[in-house]
Amino acid sequence: MDFKFESMKYIDDNRDLVCDVSKKVWEYAELSLMEYKSMELFCKVLEECGFDVEKGICGIETAFSGSFGSGKPIIGILAEYDALSGLSQVGGETEKKELVKGGNGHGCGHSMLGAGSLAAALGIKKYLESSRKSGTVILYGCPGEEGGAGKAFMAREGLWSKLDAALTWHPGDSNEVSSGSSTSSIQIEYRYKGVASHAAGCPELGRSALDAVELLNIGVQYLREHIPKTASVHYAMIDGGGVSPNVVQPTASVLYMIRDTTVKNNLKLVDRVDNIAKAAALMTDTTMERVFIDGTADTVPNNELEKLMYENFKYVGAPKYDEGEIEYAGKLKQTYDYIPDELPGSGTNLNSEIKNQVEKIYHSGNKIINDFIIPHVPNDYRSPGSTDVGDVSWLTPTAQIRVVCYPHNSPGHSWQNVSCGITSIADKGLIVAGKVIAGTAIDIFEDPSLLEKAKKEFIERTKEGYTCPIPEGVSPIVPGS
Ligand SMILES: [Zn+2]
Incomplete structure (x- = not known):
């Protein structure tokens, strides 16, 4: 047969x-x-x-x-x-x-x-x-x-x-x-929270989450010159705050996709982006929540x-x-x-x-x-x-x-x-x-x-062993949800 x-x-x-x-x-x-x-x-x-x-x-x-x-x-x-x-x-x-x-x-x-x-x-x-x-x-x-x-x-x-x-x-x-x-990829969403206020009337009371996202993006722009040739860092705006420019934007978030050859190398790069994200919160007096979205080896x-x-x-x-x-x-x-x-x-x-x-x-x-x-x-x-x-x-x-x-x-x-x-x-x-x-x-x-x-x-x-890009305790999540 x-x-x-x-x-x-x-x-x-x-x-x-x-x-x-x-x-x-x-x-x-x-x-x-x-x-x-x-x-x-x-x-x-x-x-x-x-x-x-x-x-x-x-x-x-x-x-x-x-x-x-x-x-x-x-x-x-x-x-x-x-x-x-x-x-x-x-x-x-x-x-x-x-x-x-x-x-x-x-x-x-x-x-x-x-x-x-x-x-x-x-x-x-x-x-x-x-x-x-x-x-x-x-x-x-x-x-x-x-x-x-x-x-x-x-x-x-x-x-x-x-x-x-x-x-x-x-x-x-x-x-x-x-x-x-293929290349390892890790996605992290950085969510900022600030304080809304009248952008002209009392800007001193506001803390702009949108500014934090902008500073994060600028920081990463400078980082790009100093990362391995094999790496790349992409991003997408998930939340740009509101649609009214006369309000200090109280929320904003951005999704980063970070890639390098292996998970181990990629995690080092993720750490560096994390530091910039934290610094952006410090500079703007906002708070930042880091949400792990997903990762691949x-x-x-x-x-x-x-x-x-x-x-x-x-x-x-x-x-x-x-x-x-x-x-x-x-x-x-x-x-x-x-x-x-x-x-x-x-x-x-x-x-x-x-x-x-x-x-x-x-x-x-x-x-x-x-x-x-x-x-x-x-x-x-x-x-x-x-x-x-x-x-x-x-x-x-x-x-x-x-x-x-x-x-x-x-x-x-x-x-x-x-x-x-x-x-x-x-x-x-x-x-x-x-x-x-x-x-x-x-x-x-x-x-x-x-x-x-x-x-x-x-x-x-596979002698060096598998490093899973997904941390313990996190569940699959849709970005922005
Ligand atoms: Zn496909």
Whole structure:
């Protein structure tokens, strides 16, 4: 019996079920840490498919796990399902058209991400049933990826350590196995309280919280010259006080996002920003409350698992498109032609050999939507962005792929991506992702030596140990709430 073939067929047989979940989650479009309906839907489907479901794991209401099978190895599949604010968009449209006024939208494609991971879990379930092998698959519902770092909070609870490996994916505009690392990110909100007064009549009685925020921002501006080249500090105004200039603003708050290579390095930088924030309160005679929002670790790559995912990606093949899909993609792509046309795939930034290969394939194709798999080159490139998959990768060997769900060069977090999210292009992408993840897990169940190699590499790469960016005692929180 070809168990892998059977598992892939099972995913195809359940295509409608999985794609329906994707579309419903797209419609719910729930924001970070508020994904109640999406979570309930995943749990209902998992229960109906025979998984043991646990809701509210790690003290997060919208987190869940669904497990099937028994014994080792235990493979975790990561699902996300949070949307972004202000990105409501009519699906399948090639012009910007709000679906719900001021509503949310799945601009990062997490509706597909969750559904594709569900497809993988179903495929692996089928394998475990048929092969009667020892092993467990657990689909983890990981809420709050967009500014919530759900997986890092789950990491603080030690959740990922029990896994033998974790696999996941992300929708994108290229088909590739991700490699390299990411950056640690920590978000802190500084909330100032002062005293309101008439700005002209009795300014001497007022203490301006807004002044404190301004001084903090200026202080950090000077700090920027003296931080490591690898670090960056971003900020957003959460509360600028009131709208009346003739009042000394009694409240103001600002959200900082601080990044550096590792959690340890990043925490040192956070200390320095904290000092400036305290000084700003001292200078303005206001009080400051420091609210920890979230944090993520850098990512530990695992080349052994990457190789396995690449073999399975080739086995499954990249999604292919019909004329109607290419026409839709072409129209959508025209709306972001202001973006310079770059070659697909992160590896092309690093390696001239792979760049030449990709250039050749890319220029022989339709250039509207990428329908080929980028050759895999393991690397240690550190992307400037951050992901809470990093926190998983410090506790168990982890690998992820990107699968095309959007036209070439699509901008992240855009209305165009929301539009794509309920098209057949999205469905094709999430089914391929599910199959590649399932195939990789099946290889691991079939051949324990693969896992041994991945674990050896993991131990070597995580020698210094995981530093969780989430302090004890804090709960996940939405900024400004
Ligand atoms: Zn995302």
